Amino acid sequence: MTCWTLxxxxxxxxxxxxxxxxxxxxxxxxxxxxLLIRGxxxxxxIPRARGKRRLTIERHARGTLDEQNLIGGAKGIIDDLxxxxxxxxxxxxxxxxxxxxxxxxxxGERRPYTLLILEEVA
Numbered sequence: 001m002t003c004w005t006l007x008x009x010x011x012x013x014x015x016x017x018x019x020x021x022x023x024x025x026x027x028x029x030x031x032x033x034x035l036l037i038r039g040x041x042x043x044x045x046i047p048r049a050r051g052k053r054r055l056t057i058e059r060h061a062r063g064t065l066d067e068q069n070l071i072g073g074a075k076g077i078i079d080d081l082x083x084x085x086x087x088x089x090x091x092x093x094x095x096x097x098x099x100x101x102x103x104x105x106x107x108g109e110r111r112p113y114t115l116l117i118l119e120e121v122a
Contacts, residue, residue, distance in 0.1 A: 006115070007114075008036045010114060012070065012074055012100075014072070019072065037080055037086075046118065049085060054117075054121050055095060055097055058101040060109070061102075063104075064104070067100075081116070
């Protein structure tokens with residue numbers, strides 16, 4: 001099974017960042033995430049999706065979000081992955097979503113980050 005990991009140097013956003021923000025601010029945040037994904041090391045090594053993939057999102061930050069806000073914030077990232085060709089679609093026929101993981105930063109780590117782990121599904 002082929003697996004790729006993208007490290008994004010920002011914590012996965014909360015659903016509130018998209019749902020309750022002014023539409024311009026929400027769009028700006030969504031555009032920024034798309035750039036972060038495209039700029040992640042290894043992005044160019046991932047072939048365009050042709051079939052089903054599993055996605056696991058790991059959020060590493062100082063604090064944690066409630067599960068609903070984590071999943072809602074991840075929706076924007078999933079949409080970006082579809083637009084960038086790393087996922088065919090966000091429908092269950094093409095996406096197996098692993099349970100999102102949250103972890104507090106380890107001692108000495110100062111910057112929050114998000115890991116996007118993509119795997120081919122047979």
